[in-house]
Structures are given as C-alpha cells and as structure tokens.
Amino acid sequence: MSTALVIFLAALQGSTELFPVSSLGHAVVVPAIFNLGVDPAAPSFVPFLALLHVGTGVALLVLYREQWWRIIQGFIRASIRGRIETSDERLAFLLVVGTIPAGVIGFLLENPLKSLFAHPRTAAAFLVVNGAILLAAELLRRREERRRGSTERAQREQRFGTIEDLTYTRAGLVGLFQVAALLPGISRSGVTMAGGLVAGLSHSEAVRFAFLLATPIILAAGLLEVPQLPGSGAPLGLYTVGAVVAGVIAYASARFLVRYFEIGRLDPFAGYCAALGVTGLIVLR
Amino acid sequence: MNPRTSLPAILLALLGVLFIAFAIFYATTDTGLFASAVARHYKHATVAAVLGVLCFVGANFARRRTA
Numbered sequence: 001m002s003t004a005l006v007i008f009l010a011a012l013q014g015s016t017e018l019f020p021v022s023s024l025g026h027a028v029v030v031p032a033i034f035n036l037g038v039d040p041a042a043p044s045f046v047p048f049l050a051l052l053h054v055g056t057g058v059a060l061l062v063l064y065r066e067q068w069w070r071i072i073q074g075f076i077r078a079s080i081r082g083r084i085e086t087s088d089e090r091l092a093f094l095l096v097v098g099t100i101p102a103g104v105i106g107f108l109l110e111n112p113l114k115s116l117f118a119h120p121r122t123a124a125a126f127l128v129v130n131g132a133i134l135l136a137a138e139l140l141r142r143r144e145e146r147r148r149g150s151t152e153r154a155q156r157e158q159r160f161g162t163i164e165d166l167t168y169t170r171a172g173l174v175g176l177f178q179v180a181a182l183l184p185g186i187s188r189s190g191v192t193m194a195g196g197l198v199a200g201l202s203h204s205e206a207v208r209f210a211f212l213l214a215t216p217i218i219l220a221a222g223l224l225e226v227p228q229l230p231g232s233g234a235p236l237g238l239y240t241v242g243a244v245v246a247g248v249i250a251y252a253s254a255r256f257l258v259r260y261f262e263i264g265r266l267d268p269f270a271g272y273c274a275a276l277g278v279t280g281l282i283v284l285r
Numbered sequence: 286m287n288p289r290t291s292l293p294a295i296l297l298a299l300l301g302v303l304f305i306a307f308a309i310f311y312a313t314t315d316t317g318l319f320a321s322a323v324a325r326h327y328k329h330a331t332v333a334a335v336l337g338v339l340c341f342v343g344a345n346f347a348r349r350r351t352a
Contacts, residue, residue: 082345096339107332111321224328 003238005036006048010242013052014249017218018060018211018257020134020190020269021276024049025127028184029280032120040120044234050225051239055247057219060211063254067212071095087164091212097168098175098192098213103220106182113182124280126185131274133186134266137194141265153263160202163209170199178213185277188214189257193266203261211254297344304337 001009009027017023027049031038039045061068074088075096084090106113148159166174177195181188189210196206229236310316311330317323 079342079345082348100339103332104336107328224331227327 001038001048005038006235006238006242007245008036009038009048010052010055010245011249013049014056014059014246015253017053017056017246017250018189018214018253020130020187020193020266021273022123022127022130022181022185022187022190023056025123025130025185025187025273025277028120028123029127029276029284033280033283044229047225047229048234048239048242050222051229051243052222052246053218054222054226055243055245056250057215057222059247059251060215060218060254063251063258064212064215068215071212091163094163094166094168094171095212095216098171098178098209099216101172101175102178102182102217105179106217106221109182121281121284123184124277124284126183127273127277127280128185129277130186130190131270131272131277133180133194134190134270134273137197138266138270141197157202157204157262160205161200162205163201163212166199166201166209174199174209174213178217187269187273188217190266190269190273193261197266203263203265204258207257207261211258291347294344294347297340297347301337301340301344304333304340308333308337 009031012026012030013023016026027038028040030036031040070088071092074086074090075092078084078089078092084093145156145159174192174195177191177198178188180186180191189207192210192213193203193206196209197203201209229239308330311326311333313325315323315325320326320329
C-alpha cells in the first residue's frame with residue numbers, strides 16, 4: 001500500500017471506529033467501491049487494521065484516563081477483597097461482565113470471521129443490518145419515552161438511567177450486543193449503544209458505556225494481532241504513523257460524539273449505514 | 286473442608302488452575318490443539334491466562350464468609 005493509501009485508511013478507521021457506522025465495514029467496503037487496490041485477504045491487512053485499532057484504543061484510554069485509573073484500582077481492590085464496595089469497583093466488574101461474551105466468542109470464531117473480511121458485499125450487507133439495528137433501538141427508545149411521558153429533550157434523557165444503575169444481567173446483555181460487532185459491517189459502538197439504550201441507559205451514558213466497553217476489546221484485539229506484523233513484511237514505520245493518525249482522529253471523534261449524544265440520536269447514522277450498504281451492494285456486483 | 290470455602294469457589298479455583306495450565310502449555314509447546322496450525326500460540330496463552338485470573342477472582346468472590 002502507498003503512503004497516501006495508508007494515511008487515508010488510517011483516517012477512515014479513526015473517524016469511523018467510534019462513530020456507530022462500523023470501521024471494519026468501511027475499511028472493507030469503501031476501498032472496494034472506489035477500487036483503491038486494497039486486498040482485504042492479504043496476510044498483513046488484518047494486523048494493519050489491528051495496529052490502527054491500537055491507536056484508537058489508546059485514544060479512548062486518554063479520553064477516559066482518570067476513569068480508567070479508578071476502574072483498574074477498583075478491580076484490583078475488589079478482586080483481593082472478594083467483595084464490591086464502591087461504584088468504581090462495581091463499574092470495573094460491569095465492564096468485565098460486558099467484555100467476556102465478545103472476548104470469548106471473538107477468540108473462538110477468529111478464523112471464520114477473518115474470512116468474511118475478504119467479502120466486501122457481505123460487509124455491505126451487514127452495514128444495512130447495522131443501520132436497521134440502530135433504527136430499531138431508537139424506535140424502541142421513542143416508544144419507551146412516550147410510555148414514560150417525557151417530551152422535552154433534557155427531561156427525556158434524565159428519565160433514563162446511568163451506568164451505575166445497570167445490573168450485571170443488563171451489562172451482560174450489552175456485552176452480547178457487542179458480539180454482533182465481530183462481523184465486518186456491524187459497528188461495535190453502534191450495537192453497544194443500541195444495547196445500552198435497550199438496557200435503559202440515557203444516550204450520553206450509553207455512549208460512555210460503549211466507549212468504556214470498547215477499550216479493552218479494541219486494545220486486546222490490536223495488541224494480540226500486532227506481533228504478526230514483523231513477519232508479514234509490512235512497512236512497520238508507515239503503519240505506526242497510520243496508527244497515530246487513527247488515534248488522533250479517533251480522539252477528536254470521541255469528544256464530538258460525547259457532546260453529540262447529550263441531545264442527539266442514532267437515526268442519522270442508521271440512515272448513513274443503510275445508504276452506504278445499499279450503494280456497496282449495487283456497485284460491488 | 287474449610288467452612289469458609291464453598292463448592293462454586295472450589296470449582297472456579299480448579300478451573301482457574303486448568304486455564305493457567307493451558308496458558309503455560311500454549312506458551313511453551315508447539316501444538317495444534319484448538320488452533321489452526323501446529324505452532325506456539327501466544328494469543329491462546331494470553332487468553333487462557335486472562336480467563337484463569339478471572340476464575341481465581343470469581344473463586345475469591347464465591348468464598349463463604351463468616352460474619
């Protein structure tokens with residue numbers, strides 16, 4: 001891949017990883033639509049994407065650095081004590097419960113899932129599915145808002161819960177949603193936000209939980225794949241620059257989304273995913 | 286049996302030992318067990334180690350405590 005293409009893919013990944021529009025879907029579908037000469041079946045493609053994910057994961061760590069420090073301390077304290085006493089300790093175990101389904105299933109189905117990366121039409125179809133999931137989550141949320149009788153935006157959001165209100169069962173439910181994101185075209189942040197809304201979180205809390213939940217999986221997936229890069233003959237220096245570009249853009253995207261979801265909804269992203277997916281299905285015949 | 290120890294705690298601790306044994310096995314032996322090729326599988330070892338630690342944490346939570 002040329003320098004320009006690496007930077008383009010890094011910018012694409014960084015900007016789409018945290019938006020609920022599937023970065024993997026974009027990384028597979030967009031180069032195919034524009035015939036950019038990217039081979040998703042190449043041995044270095046998945047490790048390259050993994051390196052970009054490390055950049056994104058680091059961006060999330062930086063964004064929530066104080067919270068992560070308290071979560072890690074809380075996890076260690078509660079693990080040694082054998083009992084949860086503070087909200088940080090509880091949050092740590094909510095994240096563990098939410099991470100286990102995607103972590104285990106992603107590991108077990110790694111090879112069949114990787115083979116899907118070579119099929120841009122499949123990714124395009126899953127982009128349409130992703131749009132449908134986001135739309136369905138918002139329709140359910142609107143019905144729930146009507147049931148609770150809230151009308152104004154500020155009031156509306158206050159009637160829904162925070163992460164601290166989540167039960168372990170509901171955190172597991174959101175974690176199960178994250179399993180779907182192992183498919184290229186299904187957005188991790190999108191389905192976990194949708195899961196958070198279904199579990200009764202406000203939009204801003206759903207996005208916070210989605211980002212916290214995404215961090216260990218993104219970092220683990222990235223760090224476990226990166227050792228394959230040296231043997232693949234890939235230009236490590238260039239790919240590292242790509243990871244930095246992805247990280248910087250992901251950080252800006254995350255800050256934007258945190259503000260957007262104070263009042264915004266998933267609808268625009270649902271429409272965008274459906275449009276891109278349908279375009280991909282038409283163009284990639 | 287220690288009255289502070291419950292059956293789930295014992296089972297989780299045993300599972301933890303099993304996962305740690307798998308982690309050591311994958312990190313030190315060329316194998317094709319649950320893997321696509323015969324090689325040392327450090328990724329398998331890491332995942333097994335993490336699951337092992339989580340089992341030990343779970344066992345610590347499941348211990349029966351006296352008031």
